[in-house]
Amino acid sequence: MRKLKILGIGNALVDIMVLIENDLIINNLNLPKGGMTLVDGDQSAMIQNEISHLNIKIATGGSVANAINGIAGLDVDCGFVGAIGRDELGLLFKNDMFKRGISLVMKELDLPTGRAVGFISQGGERTFATYLGAAIEMGPDDISTELFNGYDLFFIEGYLVFNHALIMAAATAAKSAGLTIALDLSSFNVVEANQDILNELVDNYIDIIFANEEEAKSFTGMLPEEALDNLADRCDIAIVKVGKEGAFIKQGTCKWHIPAVTSSVIDTTGAGDYFAAGFLAGLATGCDLGKCGSIGALMAGEVIKVIGAELSDSQWNDVKNRVKSL
Numbered sequence: 408m409r410k411l412k413i414l415g416i417g418n419a420l421v422d423i424m425v426l427i428e429n430d431l432i433i434n435n436l437n438l439p440k441g442g443m444t445l446v447d448g449d450q451s452a453m454i455q456n457e458i459s460h461l462n463i464k465i466a467t468g469g470s471v472a473n474a475i476n477g478i479a480g481l482d483v484d485c486g487f488v489g490a491i492g493r494d495e496l497g498l499l500f501k502n503d504m505f506k507r508g509i510s511l512v513m514k515e516l517d518l519p520t521g522r523a524v525g526f527i528s529q530g531g532e533r534t535f536a537t538y539l540g541a542a543i544e545m546g547p548d549d550i551s552t553e554l555f556n557g558y559d560l561f562f563i564e565g566y567l568v569f570n571h572a573l574i575m576a577a578a579t580a581a582k583s584a585g586l587t588i589a590l591d592l593s594s595f596n597v598v599e600a601n602q603d604i605l606n607e608l609v610d611n612y613i614d615i616i617f618a619n620e621e622e623a624k625s626f627t628g629m630l631p632e633e634a635l636d637n638l639a640d641r642c643d644i645a646i647v648k649v650g651k652e653g654a655f656i657k658q659g660t661c662k663w664h665i666p667a668v669t670s671s672v673i674d675t676t677g678a679g680d681y682f683a684a685g686f687l688a689g690l691a692t693g694c695d696l697g698k699c700g701s702i703g704a705l706m707a708g709e710v711i712k713v714i715g716a717e718l719s720d721s722q723w724n725d726v727k728n729r730v731k732s733l
Contacts, residue, residue, distance in 0.1 A: 411691035412484045412557060414586075416577055417471030417564030418542040419489030419513070420521040421496045423455065424464045424676065424715045427526050432457065433534050440528070443535040443594060451538035454524050465496075466717040467503040468523050469542070470593055471564040473677045473716040477684025477706055479507035480723050481730065483691045486510035488554065492541040496520035503717075514549055516541045531672035531711060543569075547576035555584035562687065565593030565622075568601045568608075575604070578612040589615035591683055598625040615644045615690075617683050623647045631655060635662070644696065646686065648679060656700050665700035668708030677716025681706040685730075701733050 427433070430440060436454060438444050446454070467476060469489070478485045487509055491497035497520040504511055521542035526534040550573070555561065561581040567574045581588050590613045592598050598605060605626065609616060616638050618626065623634035631647045632655060638645035639657035648654045653667040685706035689699030709726055710716055718726070 410483055411559035412486075413475070413478055413560045413562060413687055413691060414486045414488065414555065414558040415471040415475040415562040415564070416488040416567065418469045418521055418539060418566055419472055419487075419491045419500055420469040420523050420537070420539075420542055421500055422466050422468030422523050422525055422676065422715050423458075424466070424525045424527060424674065425458050425461050426714065427528055430528065433526050436536065438526070438534050438536055440534050441532050443537055443596075446536045446538050448519060448538055448540065451522060451524065451536065454536050458524065464714045465499070466715040467500050468716065469521075469564070470566060470591060470680050471562055472500075472504070473680035474562060474591075474684040474687070475509055476504070476507055476716070477681045477710075478688045478691075479509050480718065481685070481688040481702075481727065483688045484510075486512065486558065488512045488545075488549075490514040490516060490541045490543075490545045492516055492518045492520040494520055496522060497541070512554060514541075514545055516544055518544065525676060525715075527674045527676070527714065531675045533674065533676050545570070545573055547572045549573075550576040550580050552580055552584055555581055555586055558586060560589060560687065560691065561586045562589045562591070562683070565591050565597050565605075568597060568604055571604055574608070578608055582612050587614045588612055589617070589683075589687065591617040591679070592619075592622040592626060595621040595625040598622050602626070609638070609641050613642050615646070616642045617646045617648070617679070617686075619648045619679060620650070646700070648682060653704060654682065654700055656696050658696055661696070663697045663700055665697070665704050668704045670708045670712055672711045674714045675711050676714075677710045678707040680716060681710040698733055702730055705729055705733070
């Protein structure tokens with residue numbers, strides 16, 4: 408069987424991650440613990456200055472960009488569409504993606520590359536201050552039918568829903584090109600603020616939907632398994648992730664519960680993204696949905712062992728060997 412080829416679109420960000428021993432710094436910065444706060448360029452610069460004396464890790468970020476990196480790590484052909492600045496962080500983003508063999512369609516602008524400062528509390532909980540910068544400068548004019556040539560599956564980042572014109576143009580063009588379309592709901596507050604357009608997308612364009620239990624509840628008003636049923640009635644495949652309890656998958660009348668892969672938690676950044684990466688990579692290589700979920704759980708369990716959403720070469724070798732044995 409020919410492997411499917413996957414294209415992702417999302418906010419191109421660079422993650423600046425820092426471990427914190429207590430909540431003092433996030434309280435002083437008025438950042439809600441465990442949340443994602445959008446900040447402007449000046450605020451972002453001030454926050455980066457505040458952490459300049461700490462031990463930080465810088466790596467490619469952004470929800471779908473993380474997932475595409477994970478998909479490429481499993482040797483599935485993939486590409487990414489996004490916008491970056493003509494600056495040092497933009498170059499880092501491009502080089503990081505190229506290193507994995509990812510095909511890039513990048514809009515480059517005279518604006519700073521987006522960055523997310525992530526504070527990692529004891530136990531792995533993340534608090535983000537995100538400056539989107541150039542990342543949000545894509546528009547419907549950047550979407551063309553040619554963009555989808557050679558691809559089979561299109562993965563959309565839920566955060567893009569704030570740009571209604573872009574996300575509708577992307578979904579419409581991908582559907583016209585005959586691609587399977589997957590959507591990650593991204594965040595419960597994104598869902599709460601964009602119910603109407605998300606309902607339109609899910610009911611008319613989306614084939615595969617990923618949600619965690621908070622996002623699923625915000626979207627459907629239901630608990631995880633009821634939400635799964637609701638979403639599976641509206642899409643071909645529904646996935647609801649429930650943290651340490653694993654994930655539920657449903658297609659038609661068939662349903663799977665995928666146990667979480669337990670491991671020591673350092674940082675939960677990228678866990679959902681890597682679950683999606685494993686699931687979609689499994690789908691691209693012809694696996695049944697239960698195995699797709701197991702690959703996703705394995706990937707999520709691996710990325711929470713490290714700071715940020717980037718695995719080492721030795722981790723990738725181990726992951727690929729474990730995938731073969733599933």
